[in-house]
Amino acid sequence: MKKVLLTTVMSLMMCMGVFAQDYLNPPQNGETFLGVISISKGNVRSADATWGTPIEWYSALLTKARTQYPNKDVDIRQMYPTTDDHSELPWKAPVFGTVVEIGKHGPENQTFENLSKAMDKALRNVREGSRVSIDMVTISGGISINREDLKDQIIDALLDKGYKVVAKEYLEKLYDEQQAQQSGIYNDKTTVPENNFSAVGYYINVKVTETSLRVQVVNVSTGEYEGNATVNF
Numbered sequence: 001m002k003k004v005l006l007t008t009v010m011s012l013m014m015c016m017g018v019f020a021q022d023y024l025n026p027p028q029n030g031e032t033f034l035g036v037i038s039i040s041k042g043n044v045r046s047a048d049a050t051w052g053t054p055i056e057w058y059s060a061l062l063t064k065a066r067t068q069y070p071n072k073d074v075d076i077r078q079m080y081p082t083t084d085d086h087s088e089l090p091w092k093a094p095v096f097g098t099v100v101e102i103g104k105h106g107p108e109n110q111t112f113e114n115l116s117k118a119m120d121k122a123l124r125n126v127r128e129g130s131r132v133s134i135d136m137v138t139i140s141g142g143i144s145i146n147r148e149d150l151k152d153q154i155i156d157a158l159l160d161k162g163y164k165v166v167a168k169e170y171l172e173k174l175y176d177e178q179q180a181q182q183s184g185i186y187n188d189k190t191t192v193p194e195n196n197f198s199a200v201g202y203y204i205n206v207k208v209t210e211t212s213l214r215v216q217v218v219n220v221s222t223g224e225y226e227g228n229a230t231v232n233f
Helices: 002-019 054-068 108-123 147-160 168-181 192-198
Strands: 032-040 074-081 094-101 131-139 200-208 212-219 225-231
Touching: 002 032, 002 200, 032 054, 054 074, 074 108, 108 147, 108 212, 108 225, 131 147
Parallel strands: 131 200
Antiparallel strands: 032 094, 074 094, 200 212, 212 225
């Protein structure tokens, strides 16, 4: 029986080398542990494999996990066969697997999770309640993140931290009106004061690549960097 079990484990390890499947590895960064489940190898016996194959065990475990956690995006990690205390026949012994939620592991969610962390570092010298405006949002490296969605996340993060966010479109319109009013056709009582730009104290720049997220804070009055923080994935 020990020889049979050793052969089974070796087969599993060979599959790990051939397929490099995640279901043989520990939970990855960003995945949430949900629990441990098991199935009997006898339930997945196939015509060409006496006790089934690792890929079949994985499929059976995943099916059970999806039934047990119907509203979550789940996967199997750390799958391993066992005969427990050798009290069961090897083809009836259970196969165990760790169930994880993978819905928060994609690059988009990973970026959003690190955004707040980078902002905390970059804005540590900027007083809460200051007026800020998003200047540039850059995404490079073929990342499938929608720029407008990321911009919305930046605005939400800034507001949650107590900052006042001024739309860049408003600043551009304000600048155009200030330039146009130099013609003298505007009523002095309705023209925009030239010092209105001082209401915005800082510009925020965010750059995302496949491996990092960087947040820069620029002082509008001086043009100096007030903060610069990078979080690596």
